[in-house]
Amino acid sequence: MLKVDSLTVRYGKLTALDGLSFALQGGEFLAVVGPNGSGKSTLLKCLLGLAPFSEGSISLLGHSPESLPSERIGYVPQAKTLDLSFPASSCELVASGLRRSWPWKIGGREHERAEQALRQVGIGHLSHRSLAALSGGELQRVYLARALAREPELLVLDEPATGIDASAEQGMYDILDRVNREQGVTIIMVTHDWLAARHHCSHGLLLKSRLIAFGPSREALCDANMATAFGHEGHRHMAEPGDGHA
Amino acid sequence: MPEMILIFMRIVACGMLVGFSASYFGAFVVQRGMSFLGNGLAHAAFGGVALGILLGLEPLYVALPFTVLAALGINWLKEHTRLAADSVIGLFFALSMALGIIFLSRAPQYSQDAMTYLFGSLISVGMGNHDLWVSLGLAALTIASFPLWTRWAYSTFDRESARIDGQQVRREDYLLSVLIAVNVVVAAKLVGIVLLSAFLVIPAAAARLISASFSMMTTLSVVIGVFSVALGFVVSYQADLPSGACVVLTQILVFGLLFLLNKRGIRWPREM
Numbered sequence: 001m002l003k004v005d006s007l008t009v010r011y012g013k014l015t016a017l018d019g020l021s022f023a024l025q026g027g028e029f030l031a032v033v034g035p036n037g038s039g040k041s042t043l044l045k046c047l048l049g050l051a052p053f054s055e056g057s058i059s060l061l062g063h064s065p066e067s068l069p070s071e072r073i074g075y076v077p078q079a080k081t082l083d084l085s086f087p088a089s090s091c092e093l094v095a096s097g098l099r100r101s102w103p104w105k106i107g108g109r110e111h112e113r114a115e116q117a118l119r120q121v122g123i124g125h126l127s128h129r130s131l132a133a134l135s136g137g138e139l140q141r142v143y144l145a146r147a148l149a150r151e152p153e154l155l156v157l158d159e160p161a162t163g164i165d166a167s168a169e170q171g172m173y174d175i176l177d178r179v180n181r182e183q184g185v186t187i188i189m190v191t192h193d194w195l196a197a198r199h200h201c202s203h204g205l206l207l208k209s210r211l212i213a214f215g216p217s218r219e220a221l222c223d224a225n226m227a228t229a230f231g232h233e234g235h236r237h238m239a240e241p242g243d244g245h246a
Numbered sequence: 247m248p249e250m251i252l253i254f255m256r257i258v259a260c261g262m263l264v265g266f267s268a269s270y271f272g273a274f275v276v277q278r279g280m281s282f283l284g285n286g287l288a289h290a291a292f293g294g295v296a297l298g299i300l301l302g303l304e305p306l307y308v309a310l311p312f313t314v315l316a317a318l319g320i321n322w323l324k325e326h327t328r329l330a331a332d333s334v335i336g337l338f339f340a341l342s343m344a345l346g347i348i349f350l351s352r353a354p355q356y357s358q359d360a361m362t363y364l365f366g367s368l369i370s371v372g373m374g375n376h377d378l379w380v381s382l383g384l385a386a387l388t389i390a391s392f393p394l395w396t397r398w399a400y401s402t403f404d405r406e407s408a409r410i411d412g413q414q415v416r417r418e419d420y421l422l423s424v425l426i427a428v429n430v431v432v433a434a435k436l437v438g439i440v441l442l443s444a445f446l447v448i449p450a451a452a453a454r455l456i457s458a459s460f461s462m463m464t465t466l467s468v469v470i471g472v473f474s475v476a477l478g479f480v481v482s483y484q485a486d487l488p489s490g491a492c493v494v495l496t497q498i499l500v501f502g503l504l505f506l507l508n509k510r511g512i513r514w515p516r517e518m
Contacts, residue, residue, distance in 0.1 A: 048410050049409075050406060068410070070410050070411045070412055073410070075407055075410055077406050077407060081404075081405075081406065082403065085277075086403045086460065087454065087458055087460050088403065088459060089458065089459065092459060092460075096400060096403070096404075096407075099396075100400075100411040101397055101400045101408075101411070101413075102396050102397075102400040102402075102460065104396060104461045105461065130458055130513070
């Protein structure tokens with residue numbers, strides 16, 4: 001599914017990623033975790049062909065990032081990067097995922113498929129709602145519906161829990177778990193929420209420009225590794241009271 | 247047909263064609279937050295017009311490449327520096343104005359052309375078929391770009407997904423800027439450089455107030471653009487007032503009406 005070999009990314013004198021190597025099998029659920037500036041987003045951009053890399057190689061779905069078959073990939077961007085003043089309905093946004101361009105008008109069959117994807121994430125009733133009128137959690141589900149409408153082999157999410165409340169976050173993870181287990185969709189998710197990652201993801205990748213740990217999530221994201229990546233103080237601050245991780 | 251009626255019909259036809267093109271691209275200008283680009287390119291057009299006057303050539307034909315180069319320069323500098331878009335546009339704005347002033351100061355004699363382009367002139371547009379052909383060419387160019395609407399709209403909303411889905415977003419941005427530059431130059435003679443950015447932006451901004459989809463916003467913007475130009479020109483012709491000012495005031499009137507509809511919660515198509 002994914003093979004990353006000696007991936008190095010440099011921006012001038014700064015090394016964002018240093019010799020990163022790992023491989024992911026189909027059907028796995030990977031959380032990419034690390035402190036700010038650790039190279040999480042850079043890795044995601046390299047995988048999706050959005051950023052060049054200095055050395056190494058990437059093979060995703062048997063392709064290099066420059067020739068990715070995007071119809072086999074569902075992407076959920078960070079909500080903050082999108083223009084929420086854009087006049088559009090949930091249905092149009094999902095249809096853009098199906099069509100891979102923005103729809104002038106949505107045809108009957110396309111409309112049906114978009115509504116089906118919205119129902120899959122539990123918001124079929126919001127099909128005609130304007131994006132601006134949606135809550136953070138609803139919006140995140142619309143993006144998920146857009147990604148899932150393609151029936152992708154791989155789902156890529158960039159900090160999907162940012163800006164949504166705990167209940168909406170739980171709902172989102174329930175959908176991801178279901179899609180991963182029942183449909184066998186491989187998931188790569190960049191997240192700051194390592195506690196949720198340890199619980200929901202099969203694998204963890206801990207980064208701090210270089211690889212700190214990779215493997216089953218409970219092992220890769222264990223306390224000792226988290227302390228190495230975040231430092232003791234940062235780790236203690238992140239852990240929840242009574243969680244036993246501090 | 248009396249000559250005056252023929253001239254008037256020619257003026258209105260030119261206005262509606264230019265209004266159609268400018269308000270179509272205006273939808274992207276407004277939604278991408280590029281209003282200042284319209285202003286910057288309008289002033290770049292001034293530099294080109296002044297150079298045309300200095301060289302004794304038709305100002306339009308000098309302003310066209312001059313403004314297109316400015317549009318490309320703005321995009322290029324934005325891409326290759328960490329400067330914000332408004333800083334880059336401001337730089338080209340100032341450069342073009344400074345050059346325009348120098349060119350005009352060196353022109354052998356005072357030219358009415360400079361005033362025509364600064365404030366717009368209906369009479370100069372209506373005197374021959376030349377401007378009508380240019381306006382028709384612009385409208386044809388706009389229609390030819392219709393297939394790109396879905397791609398520009400996609401990257402307007404979500405640039406990253408558009409790139410992942412194989413869109414050549416940078417190349418398409420350059421093309422959009424060039425087409426906006428062409429619109430700016432052609433519209434300059436009708437409405438004048440001073441009011442050009444408003445002419446480009448107001449129909450789309452008004453349409454945005456009551457549009458629930460981007461396709462509706464584009465359609466309404468074009469409808470407002472075409473009819474506000476026609477109405478503005480009629481007022482301008484009848485009352486002997488500057489054309490650009492009449493058109494822009496008509497557009498602002500439409501904006502006000504749609505603002506009232508917006509406050510009543512009216513959206514089109516209706517949200518559920």
